[in-house]
Amino acid sequence: MRKNLALALTGVATLFALTACGGGTASAPSADVSATLDPANPTIVKVGASPVPHSQILEYIDENLAAEAGIDLDITEIDDYQTPNLALSDGSIDANFFQHVPFFDDQVESKGYELEHGEGILLEPLTAFSKKYADAASVEDGAVVVLMNDPSNQVRGLRVLEGAGLLSGIVDGDSALTVESDEAKNPKQLKFQEVNAEQVPKFYQEDPAVGIAVVNGNFIVQAKLNKDEVVAVEPTENNPNANILAWRAGEKTAGVAKLDELLHSDEVSAFIKTTWPEGDVIPAF
Template identity: 75%
Template sequence: MRKKLALALTGVATLFALTACGGGNSAAPSATATLDPANPTIVKVGASPIPHAQILEFIDKNLAAKNGIDLEITEIDDYQTPNIALADGSLDANYFQTEAYLADQMKTKGYKFEHGPGIHLEPLTVFSKKFKDVASVTEGAVVVLNNDPVNQLRGLRVLESAGLLTGLVDGDSALTVQDDAAKNPKKLKFQEVNSEQVPKFYQEDPTVGMAIVNGNYIVQAKLNKDEVLAQESAENNPNANFLTWRAGESTPAIAKLDELLRSDEVREYIKTTWTEGDVIPAF
């Protein structure tokens, strides 16, 4: 079952009660009990609408029942609510984030989570309506990009790989780079917004010269591929998305879902659904 709604920002008190912890476990939980297809176990999963909820819906329609699980899928448009809802028990698992993002969330907010291996990759992409190629980018061009620190640096590195920035280091941000003439020779001006808002600013604000867009929002906003200036390389990319659950809650149902997310059927579904490289299997 797929719910087309966003969860409320609940459980804030729970957040502050949690203690800080280290990085997540990348090993899937072990199934210690037999799941019964005649009496499937419900797993409540929060996910970004595209592609995460679509992939989960494919599993729910084609693989879940015969493997003894029943998915309750809640679409969540932002990148904060899924971890809040997982921490307060509203969800059993979520599927939307990368290793670097999760590590930052656990460090700064005290979450105690674990995760499975990578399922898919969504390369960050630079779009422009004003410039035909990187060489034509003018001095002072406005760049709209993600405001969360992890994905922002990832986006800045795409600009660096395209030759528009240089000498970036870990911890750099739009704030540290904008007025640094050595790192930002074209004096690009950065506009930071929530990740889900980047396509809207790109499509509606005529002052925007370039936008760095997360792969799932590229698909959701149906952006024009003729406007691509640069894209994050998929080769040896550590930013695969995975299933996340609360530490120590290694239930057989979550183990089975994690297994199905990395099945041959899901790999083929990803490859045949997103044929232009917006979503790439990571297994």
Template identity: 60%
Template sequence: MRKQLTLVATGLAALFALTACGGGTSTTPSAEATLDPANPTVVKVGAVPVPHAKILEFIDANLAKEAGIDIEVTEFDDYQTPNVALSEGSIDANYYQHLPWLEDQIKTKGYNFEHGAGVHIEPYAAFSDKYKEASEIPDGATVAITNDPSNQIRALRVLESAGLLTGIEDDSAVLTLTDAQNPKGLKFEENQPEILITLVADPKVDVALVNGNFILQAGLSTEDALAVESVENNPYANFLAWRAGEETPAIAKLDELLHTDQVRDYITETWPNGDVTPAF
């Protein structure tokens, strides 16, 4: 049986951050356990609502039972709490993050996680309610951008691809851009990732750079964006993550199912415009 929960991010991120490095107290099934379709093993997975939870729901409805697992999805609306929940042991795995984000979380929060191969990519994109083309963006325009370093570089490269910035390096950040890199004198406002989609309609903002999952949750499409990140050789594929040393047979099976032809077909059929693109 699949159980789906929703947690509101407001207030929780600050609360969970106080215990972000704490170890979980839950026990994990033996790695030697066998999976039995007649008695499926429950796997508790944290995910953002779209596309991750939808992909997990597809697996739960079509592939999980025969494989001997039952997926319980806990939905999160921000990027901090899924790793907090995994660290504390209230979930067995999470599916929402890419490697640069995870590496930064491990460095700054001290998490001890492992992960599977990439499942899908959600291209980053620039949106504006004021302008139809990137070439219309005026000098000195206000740009809403994430305060997360691992995704901020993606946003800067989207702006570079649109001709609004130039010479962006791997270590570039809004606070260190030179006049040569920012010839239009764009003004940047850093915000939490989940806030950016709401700023597209803010009259004080000319352009907002938005993560793919928030684009989908808002009912938008990259087809309406000023500029979109390329998925070619893209290092930001999302994957399943779990606590180091706790890859149970059920977690391993879920990771296997995430990389099946059925899931690839589901992704391409559900998001044919490439808003979600298989990474395998």
């Protein structure tokens, strides 16, 4: 089953509590992850996920693998990057599937969430698009670049631009704000515009001032961006930004454990490769 969840509908009180105190509530004891799941009486697992590709992968599992494994997925689609961990922390869902490890680590540290995660499942390479420039070498001084505004994805986007020869010397902790005014790191004096991840394609498609937009793989697919406009792509080899399944600390139930196992199955790997043959989404296991 699939439904949608908006940021405004989740526990706002939880957000204020976590932001203020820097920590979450204590986790309940873990269930026995070795407990037998019964296909005749499947365990419902509530999962929050981005619509593309995460929800699509979960739907494939629900329709093809879950019943025999003894679970039944209740999938909630969530369009933004803040709601899923809020919903997981306040108990609205049992697990979420939308984020990569650096983003997870930043959320846990900055908001005090008590969460855990499994091994990498998929990778969505960041890609730089341009309607104005045929390639990175032709990018003019002072060009406007749209980046995601969350810290982990922003430095990742800066590294994509560095790999294309547009920036230099990017290190962990760099941001659009620090790099823009640094002549050594930003010799072309690029101007950065920071927006929510899901808004990057909209700015790119609708704002004629935008020279380059660095877009996450799931939003490339969702917005059906033109691959002829690609000027740089994030390397996939040894990429640390694999997306993972997350759950509340100490609450990896038998159902959640089984879902994590299925997400790492040969069937899911084959589904990813078949559904996204151009490499917008690739298996990370």
